[in-house]
Amino acid sequence: MNAVSALFRREFAAYFATPLAYIFLVIFLMLTGVFTFYLGGFYERGQADLEAFFAFHPWLYLFLVPAIAMRAWAEERKSGTVELLLTLPISMWQAVLAKFLAAWSFIAIALALTFPMWITVNYLGAPDNGAIFAAYLGSLLMAGGYLAIGMCMSAATSSQVIAFIVTVVVCFFFTLAGYPLVLEAFRAWLPEALLELLASLGFLAHFEAIRKGVLDLRDVVYFAAMIGFWLYASAIVIDLKKAD
Amino acid sequence: MLEIEGLCKRFEEQVAVDDLSFSVKPGEVLGFLGPNGAGKSTTMKMIAGFLRPDAGTVRIGGADIVDDTLRAQRNLGYLPEGAPAYGDMHVDRFLEFMADMRGLRGTTRRQRLDTVVRDVHLDTVLRQRIDTLSKGFRRRVGLAQAILHDPGVLILDEPTDGLDPNQKHEVRKLIANMSAGKIIVVSTHILEEVEAVCTRAIIIADGRMLIDGTPQALAERSRWHGAVTLQLRDSGPALRALDDLPGVAAVEHDDVHGEITVIGNGTPDLLGRVNDLVRDRGLQVEGVYQKRGRLDEVFRSITREALS
Incomplete structure (x- = not known):
């Protein structure tokens, strides 16, 4: 476990070793503001809640989380440090977990820095703070889902650019899986049962209740399973790609 | 272990x-x-x-x-x-x-x-x-x-x-x-x-x-291992004599450095016999030394053999 915490700390610090972390934070905070106040019509709604804020999270994560995830393994592969890392006394799953947790913690910090929004809404009215807290948790969980996909794509290539683009595409697919745009594309050749399964895998559908502040156990299980599945897949991909 | x-x-x-x-x-x-x-x-x-x-x-x-x-x-x-x-x-x-x-x-x-x-x-x-x-x-x-x-x-x-x-x-x-x-x-x-x-x-x-x-x-394993290299003032007459010396496999003449290398066929005391010859013939020697085998040459010959 000592090694996990050491790797976690290294990975977390690595985000701040380059301007990436600061650029990400500034863009994330700016965009949440823009989306909430202009596109979300925060004031016009006349309600003391943060639904306008949370509603855009899937779309923000769609482009910003891949930028966080892309370096995770691609960089290790490119510089050859993956050979160093995996010959240290740390198991594959520990390494995968440590890297994931470091990136996830960074996203948690970005999310936590949106606290002025919470203060604002409390200043303007009397929101249900329990619901807002639940929505924050749910949003972080969903970010974890996007991140796990990104980690897996990063493990599959040594190019960060390719990792980024492929992650955005895969994440876009999962975001909209329950919507006609994706479903129609598969309707022609997928049996109805599989189509329903596909529809149930959409991030947006599972975020629907969360953004209103309802943290349903099924949605929690869904995102947790999503994270578990993609991290497991990452470990397999890294193992397969070692020899390249 | x-x-x-x-x-x-x-x-x-x-x-x-x-x-x-x-x-x-x-x-x-x-x-x-x-x-x-x-x-x-x-x-x-x-x-x-x-x-x-x-x-x-x-x-x-x-x-x-x-x-x-x-x-x-x-x-x-x-x-x-x-x-x-x-x-x-x-x-x-x-x-x-x-x-x-x-x-x-x-x-x-x-x-x-x-x-x-x-x-x-x-x-x-x-x-x-x-x-x-x-x-x-x-x-x-x-x-x-x-x-x-x-x-x-x-x-x-x-x-x-x-x-x-x-x-x-x-x-x-x-x-x-x-x-x-x-x-x-x-x-x-x-x-x-x-x-x-x-x-x-x-x-x-x-x-x-x-x-x-x-x-x-x-x-x-080098064929140069134990070979004797001579620097002579006048190498001409010595070449033939060295070639005829018993226990000698080959004699190489390096014009650039003016060196003669006598490669033995494995019979011991090559240096002694070369010395005797030099003395008997009254050759003017400027330098003489015995070579150690060269690893790079052994490496080349072994790996080339294996790859061909």
Whole structure:
């Protein structure tokens, strides 16, 4: 476990070793503001809640989380440090977990820095703070889902650019899986049962209740399973790609 | 004890390592030689537990690298090819990170860090980003992390590649100083290095073992081993006489340096007989010395034979 915490700390610090972390934070905070106040019509709604804020999270994560995830393994592969890392006394799953947790913690910090929004809404009215807290948790969980996909794509290539683009595409697919745009594309050749399964895998559908502040156990299980599945897949991909 | 048995690895159609077996005892420094693409790095990656062998076993101090990976890796220091390191980290932070990964703590951690920094001469670059280091320093950082936890087994993939002669000398001295009680495997294609630091050498080509012996035994396989070189004022009359001398396989004449090399056919005391001839004929000698076998020549002839 000592090694996990050491790797976690290294990975977390690595985000701040380059301007990436600061650029990400500034863009994330700016965009949440823009989306909430202009596109979300925060004031016009006349309600003391943060639904306008949370509603855009899937779309923000769609482009910003891949930028966080892309370096995770691609960089290790490119510089050859993956050979160093995996010959240290740390198991594959520990390494995968440590890297994931470091990136996830960074996203948690970005999310936590949106606290002025919470203060604002409390200043303007009397929101249900329990619901807002639940929505924050749910949003972080969903970010974890996007991140796990990104980690897996990063493990599959040594190019960060390719990792980024492929992650955005895969994440876009999962975001909209329950919507006609994706479903129609598969309707022609997928049996109805599989189509329903596909529809149930959409991030947006599972975020629907969360953004209103309802943290349903099924949605929690869904995102947790999503994270578990993609991290497991990452470990397999890294193992397969070692020899390249 | 490092034991390797029946190790095999193939990449698609290409056989990289083919039934390799050897074991190394503490105190031995094994030079692992072979032409590029012979399977040296692949073998080392399997020993270090990075690549999984298709067949065969690697045991480090009794721990199997596949079944008991973490226990085996704890006792292992590994410098991968090209000495990769996290470029975005400062040297001191990187070494501290590696110490944490190795589970070093408290005063042991501090002591090991200080010792390694001193031994590998990293004190001047501790606060530099690894990205900005010269090739020589980068390699030394790689070496430092490999020996940080004072492992019983050291696997070094081309530790002196890209270093200048002074740095090479430093690294060799370091390896020699560490070798007591340790198992060290060094891959290289610089043959002088084998003579300088190794107690044993293995040559592989196409993933197969060709030779396993001491550098001395290897050198003796050279056809120049024990040959006598003469520098004569006037080489003309001597050539024929040397050629006719019993026990002489060939006489080579080097016009550029004005040297004559007499190669024996294995009969002992070639030097004595050449000496007698020189005296009997009253030849004017400016220099005479006996040659040692040249490893690079042995290496070339062995690997060329195997590859053809």
